[in-house]
Amino acid sequence: MSDTSFVRTEMLAPRPAPVSQVGAIKWMRENLFSGPLNTALTVFGLLATVWLVQAAAPWLLHGVWNANSLTECRAIIAERWGPEATGACWAVIRVRWNQFLFGFYPVDQYWRLFVTFAGLFLALAPVLFDALPRKLIWGTLLYPLAAFWLLWGGPIWGPVSVLAGFAILGLLFTALAPKLGVPVSAGIGLVVAALFWLYAAAPIEAALQSALPLALPEVDSDQFGGFLLALVIGVTAIVVSLPLGILLALGRQSDMLIVKSLSVGIIEFVRGVPLITLLFTASLLLQYFLPPGTNFDLILRVVILVTLFAAAYIAEVIRGGLAALPRGQYEAADALGLDYWQAQRLIIMPQALKISIPGIVSSFIGLFKDTTLVAFVGLFDPLKGISNVVRSDMAWKGTYWEPYIFVALIFFLFNFSMSRYSMYLERKLKRDHR
Amino acid sequence: MALASDPPKAGFRLSMLIYDTRFRSITIQIVVLLLFLAGLVWLLNNAYVNLEAKGKDFNFSFLWTRAGYDLAQTLIPYSNDDTHFRALIEGLLNTLLVSVLGCILATILGTIIGVLRLSQNWLVARIMTVYVETFRNIPLLLWILLMGTILAETRPVPKDFRLTEAMKAAGEEPKASMWFFDSVAVTNRGTNLPAPAFDHSLGVVDLGWNLPVSLNALAILAVMSASFWGWRRFMARAKAVQEATGTRPTTWWPSLLILFAPISALLYGLGFHLDYPQITKFDFTGGFQMLHSFTALLIALTLYTAAFIAEIVRAGIQAISRGQTEAAYALGLRPGRTMSLVILPQALRVIVPPLISQFLNLTKNSSLAIAVSYMDLRGTLGGITLNQTGRELECMLLMMLIYLTISLTISSLMNLYNKSIKLKER
Numbered sequence: 001m002s003d004t005s006f007v008r009t010e011m012l013a014p015r016p017a018p019v020s021q022v023g024a025i026k027w028m029r030e031n032l033f034s035g036p037l038n039t040a041l042t043v044f045g046l047l048a049t050v051w052l053v054q055a056a057a058p059w060l061l062h063g064v065w066n067a068n069s070l071t072e073c074r075a076i077i078a079e080r081w082g083p084e085a086t087g088a089c090w091a092v093i094r095v096r097w098n099q100f101l102f103g104f105y106p107v108d109q110y111w112r113l114f115v116t117f118a119g120l121f122l123a124l125a126p127v128l129f130d131a132l133p134r135k136l137i138w139g140t141l142l143y144p145l146a147a148f149w150l151l152w153g154g155p156i157w158g159p160v161s162v163l164a165g166f167a168i169l170g171l172l173f174t175a176l177a178p179k180l181g182v183p184v185s186a187g188i189g190l191v192v193a194a195l196f197w198l199y200a201a202a203p204i205e206a207a208l209q210s211a212l213p214l215a216l217p218e219v220d221s222d223q224f225g226g227f228l229l230a231l232v233i234g235v236t237a238i239v240v241s242l243p244l245g246i247l248l249a250l251g252r253q254s255d256m257l258i259v260k261s262l263s264v265g266i267i268e269f270v271r272g273v274p275l276i277t278l279l280f281t282a283s284l285l286l287q288y289f290l291p292p293g294t295n296f297d298l299i300l301r302v303v304i305l306v307t308l309f310a311a312a313y314i315a316e317v318i319r320g321g322l323a324a325l326p327r328g329q330y331e332a333a334d335a336l337g338l339d340y341w342q343a344q345r346l347i348i349m350p351q352a353l354k355i356s357i358p359g360i361v362s363s364f365i366g367l368f369k370d371t372t373l374v375a376f377v378g379l380f381d382p383l384k385g386i387s388n389v390v391r392s393d394m395a396w397k398g399t400y401w402e403p404y405i406f407v408a409l410i411f412f413l414f415n416f417s418m419s420r421y422s423m424y425l426e427r428k429l430k431r432d433h434r
Numbered sequence: 435m436a437l438a439s440d441p442p443k444a445g446f447r448l449s450m451l452i453y454d455t456r457f458r459s460i461t462i463q464i465v466v467l468l469l470f471l472a473g474l475v476w477l478l479n480n481a482y483v484n485l486e487a488k489g490k491d492f493n494f495s496f497l498w499t500r501a502g503y504d505l506a507q508t509l510i511p512y513s514n515d516d517t518h519f520r521a522l523i524e525g526l527l528n529t530l531l532v533s534v535l536g537c538i539l540a541t542i543l544g545t546i547i548g549v550l551r552l553s554q555n556w557l558v559a560r561i562m563t564v565y566v567e568t569f570r571n572i573p574l575l576l577w578i579l580l581m582g583t584i585l586a587e588t589r590p591v592p593k594d595f596r597l598t599e600a601m602k603a604a605g606e607e608p609k610a611s612m613w614f615f616d617s618v619a620v621t622n623r624g625t626n627l628p629a630p631a632f633d634h635s636l637g638v639v640d641l642g643w644n645l646p647v648s649l650n651a652l653a654i655l656a657v658m659s660a661s662f663w664g665w666r667r668f669m670a671r672a673k674a675v676q677e678a679t680g681t682r683p684t685t686w687w688p689s690l691l692i693l694f695a696p697i698s699a700l701l702y703g704l705g706f707h708l709d710y711p712q713i714t715k716f717d718f719t720g721g722f723q724m725l726h727s728f729t730a731l732l733i734a735l736t737l738y739t740a741a742f743i744a745e746i747v748r749a750g751i752q753a754i755s756r757g758q759t760e761a762a763y764a765l766g767l768r769p770g771r772t773m774s775l776v777i778l779p780q781a782l783r784v785i786v787p788p789l790i791s792q793f794l795n796l797t798k799n800s801s802l803a804i805a806v807s808y809m810d811l812r813g814t815l816g817g818i819t820l821n822q823t824g825r826e827l828e829c830m831l832l833m834m835l836i837y838l839t840i841s842l843t844i845s846s847l848m849n850l851y852n853k854s855i856k857l858k859e860r
Contacts, residue, residue, distance in 0.1 A: 031556035038555045045557045184452055187465075258463040262470060272841035273834045274798035276812065281834075284826040288484045289477045369573040376804060383576055384805070400583045408572045415571035 062087025065094055069395035092399045093406050096390050100406065103225015103380050109217065112150045113228060119143055119150075120235065128421070144239070151224075151232065153216035157208045161201040169193040182341045221299040225380030225389075227410060232299065234368040237307040241367070242360070244307065245314030246353075250344065252315065253322055263315075270312035275370050278305045283377040302374055310367045317359035321352035354429045361422035365415045383407050481827070494832070496823045497522065503818050505809050507725050511644055518819045525814030526836065532728065532810065533797040536735040540796060541789070543736060544743025551748055562744070569741035574799055577738050581730035582806040589622040595713045617710055619718055625729055626711035629722035633705025650704055657700050665692045727808040731800065739796045743789060750785035751777075783855050790848040794841055801837075811836060 019025060032042045062081050067073040073089035081087065093100065102113060123143035126136035145159040169189040176185035209215075224232065251263030270278070282301040287294075325348065333343035353360075375384035387403040390396050451461045485492060497519040504514050509527040512520055551562040569577070590610035597608045612619040619626040636649035668688060676682040711721030754777055762772040803810040804817065811833060820829040 031554065034554060038553075041550070041553070041555050041558045045555075045561050049561065180452065256459050256463045256466075258467050262466065268842065268845075269838065272838040272845075274801040274812075274837060276801045276804075277816065277830065277834050277837065280816065280830060285830050288481045288827055291480055292484055292487055365571065369571075372573045372575045373802070375575075383573060384579065400587060404576060404580055404583070408576055411573055411576070412568070412571045416567065419571070 059086050059088055063090045064088070065090045067091035068095065070397065070399055071395075088402055088405075089399055090402055092390060092396050092402050096386075096396070099386055099390065100226045100382055100403070102228045103386065104223040105219060105225075105228060106217070106223065109153075109219065112153075112216065116147045116150045117231075119147065144236075149216065151219065152221075153218040155205065155209045155213070155215040157205040157214070160208075161205050162197070164204075165193040165197045165201065168196055181339075221297045222379075224299060226382045226386050229299070229374070229379060229381055230368070230371040233303055233306055233371045233374065236303050237310050237367055237371075238364050240307045241310035241314055241363075244311035246318055246349070248311055248315035249318035249322060252319055266308075267312045267315050270309055271316065275306070275309050276373055276376055278309055279373060279377050281305060298377070298379065302377065302379065306367065306370065309370075310363060313363045313366070314360055317356045317363055318352060320359065321354075321356035322348065324355050325351055357422055357425055357429070361418055365418055368415060368418070369411065382410070485827070490825075490827075492827060494828055496819075496825055496828070499823075501819065502822070505814065507728055507809065511646065518815075518823070521814045521819060522811070522832075525809060525811040528728075528808065529797070529800055529803075529810040529812075532732055532735065532800050532803070532808070533793075536732055536739065536796050536800065537793045539732070539736040540739035540743055540792070543740035545747050547740060547744035548747030548751070551744060552751060566741045566744050569738050570745075574734065574738045575802055575805055577734040578731060578802055578805045581734045582726065585620075585726040585730050586622050589620050592619075592621045592623065592713065592717045593715075595619055595621070595718075596715075597713075612711075617708070619711055619713070621718070622726075623717070623723075624726050625724040626718040627722050627724060628708040628710045629720075631707055631709040633707070635704065653700060653704075654697065657696050661693050661696050665689060668692055725808075727803070727806045730806045731803050731808045735796055735799060738799075739792055742792050742795075746785055746788045746792065750781040753784045754780050786855075787848060787852055790844060790851075794844055797840060797844075798837065 016022075020029060033039045058081075062077050062085055064073045064076050064087060067076055067089065068091070070089055070092070073087070073091055077085055077087040098107070098110075102110065105113065120143070123140040126132045126134070126140055142163070145163055149156055149159045169192070172189040172192055173185050176188060179185075180188070248263050248267055251259050252267060254260050254263070279302060282305045283298065286301055329347060329351065330343070333347040338346065372381045372383040375381040380386050380389065383404075387407070390403060391399060451457050498517050500514075501516055501518045501521045502514050503521070505512055505521065505524055507528060508524050509531060510524065512524050547562050547565060550558050551566065553559050553562075594609040595612065601608065610619075610621075617628045632650050636653060638646040638648050640646050669685065672683050672685050709720050709722075711718040711723075758776055758780065759772060762776040767775065800810060801812045804813055807813070809817075815829055815836075816833045820826060823829070
């Protein structure tokens with residue numbers, strides 16, 4: 001009885017899983033070849049990728065960076081890779097690098113652009129990352145005027161008097177708001193500041209300029225171009241269109257019939273026409289609607305209309321965010337005794353803006369892409385304006401792909417990082433209490 | 435003791451216009467209205483003064499004068515002796531043509547890409563992600579210019595397609611060859627396609643205002659819709675028979691007969707054949723040439739908008755929780771019925787509104803046609819007509835009005851749709 005040798009006393013070591021169920025093979029079976037359709041798709045995808053790489057790789061790899069004309073490029077490629085070989089002539093980017101980036105900005109003034117660009121990051125930092133001290137936000141508020149002065153030059157006292165006007169507005173507002181409420185005190189502040197800008201600013205500027213001449217050489221708007229122009233238009237429009245969009249969205253949600261219909265009218269009109277017609281309005285029509293003899297800068301006119309365009313889209317995005325809030329939030333704010341602006345600032349907007357972040361950022365991306373359209377009103381955007389200038393040079397006649405690829409790459413980097421930042425922001429702000 | 439709910443005793447004071455919430459909104463509205471009207475009057479007055487100073491007036495009579503310029507692609511007959519108004523209509527039709535075709539193609543491509551991006555297949559999902567990110571993050575203008583350049587620079591010139599006697603004798607092949615059994619030729623000028631032709635044509639009828647309509651096309655359309663209507667009736671009868679008796683009559687061959695026999699007979703009677711493009715000395719003759727300005731714009735608009743539509747479709751599908759599918763299966767619905775009765779109605783509620791706004795975007799973006807010299811509304815009315823007549827104000831306002839009408843029509847239809855499918859809440 002005791003001899004039960006046919007019963008195993010120790011466990012067998014587990015057998016290894018079949019080859020098809022582990023590692024790379026299992027992964028491929030599950031992800032690439034799980035059925036006839038999937039297999040076909042995989043094969044098709046592989047073929048497409050291989051074809052694309054085969055078509056583009058030699059051209060990219062044969063690229064020439066050191067040459068002074070397209071013919072020279074072709075000679076170098078033919079010498080190196082044989083007479084039939086094709087290759088990219090990146091030399092055009094290297095030689096015309098400054099134009100692609102800065103247009104026709106005077107070379108000896110480039111330091112101003114670098115300072116402005118570095119300042120942009122310093123000014124953005126406290127807005128984007130809340131770990132930084134809050135006092136830095138004052139630097140951010142000063143930045144637009146500083147950037148304007150650095151980019152366009154001229155006496156420093158112009159921006160200073162603009163700043164003084166805002167200071168007057170701010171002081172009056174903080175002094176009057178507790179007594180008169182937000183709209184009235186803001187109105188009084190605006191009127192006083194406007195009077196200051198209209199009548200007091202010019203003589204004060206002149207006096208200060210003669211007492212203390214602080215000025216940078218002036219740069220004309222037609223000297224702006226390339227990515228400098230795209231960034232100037234894009235960043236300004238992005239920064240201004242957000243508050244404007246919020247106001248339009250609030251106007252559209254308002255109970256006041258006239259305010260509401262005006263907001264709806266503006267939003268629907270701007271969204272209903274292509275941006276390019278608004279740009280032509282800036283270049284052709286604005287002269288009809290302004291007092292005779294007024295002629296202000298084309299970039300400024302374009303910025304104003306691009307901002308208006310973006311604001312209408314952002315207003316619709318924010319309206320979506322406002323509509324997504326449960327009515328209880330508005331009722332709770334009322335129940336707490338908050339007035340309209342307090343409720344908006346403390347309860348409604350923080351939630352509505354959080355919901356609308358993806359939409360707002362994609363509006364910004366669209367806006368930045370749309371800055372290329374200014375080529376149609378004669379400004380030198382990097383894509384069409386500058387590329388055409390480069391191609392009009394005999395040495396680079398016929399270079400199509402390289403400028404397009406270069407410009408596409410830069411736009412991609414900017415927009416892709418914007419969309420990734422919005423995803424980071426969404427994750428950071430996520431409050432899921434479900 | 436005064437209760438908090440007691441009405442204030444004093445009568446109306448002026449300061450109540452600001453402090454009393456009952457009156458404040460009226461005050462604000464009146465101020466806003468006054469400011470708006472003042473601004474409007476200021477703008478109009480400026481426009482009046484400026485027009486006066488330039489010695490111009492504001493009227494649209496220039497629309498009825500001779501245009502004097504030619505258009506490469508026209509949907510209705512046009513010559514340079516026609517009026518500016520006719521040129522405007524040509525431009526508008528070209529805008530609508532590229533927009534409608536673009537919307538259809540972009541929806542098809544976008545849906546495929548959106549579904550494939552959710553696919554289990556790792557490789558295909560990655561490729562589609564790369565596609566979407568590439569097209570969404572790079573300006574549309576670049577895609578239009580790039581397509582124009584690709585078509586114009588990489589395609590052979592028409593004479594490369596020619597096979598001369600000398601080449602035949604030497605046994606050489608022409609440098610370029612046509613596609614699809616020698617029926618389609620893509621040169622650096624345009625795409626040459628076979629065109630439908632009729633031996634016994636019914637002729638054309640003029641609707642007035644030089645709008646010819648081909649009777650052949652009308653006849654084909656009439657026969658096809660009659661066939662379709664008959665087929666619907668036949669299928670309905672088959673269903674009725676099935677429900678009454680339990681057995682379904684054979685439907686496949688009568689269906690084929692009803693759908694295809696009449697149209698085949700008509701086409702045979704009209705002597706229908708395809709007119710293939712033929713290479714002559716310098717260019718193709720016969721067939722139908724589609725200009726590259728149109729093709730490049732259409733391809734670029736389609737590829738660009740498809741990336742956005744793909745994201746919309748993906749979001750729509752992801753918005754429906756798996757529980758819906760499982761619940762439908764638990765109820766015994768087959769996969770096809772689950773899709774059409776449970777998933778699609780819910781997904782479409784998420785998909786359709788942003789989809790329509792993409793259609794609107796595509797229509798508005800078609801105004802970039804100027805980059806490849808496609809003569810759309812902006813090219814005719816806002817381009818050559820504007821430059822020739824010097825009437826910026828009238829041309830631009832009219833153009834904005836037309837675009838606005840298109841947009842508002844589409845978006846009001848969308849609002850109706852939204853209202854009809856809206857979830858009913860408290």
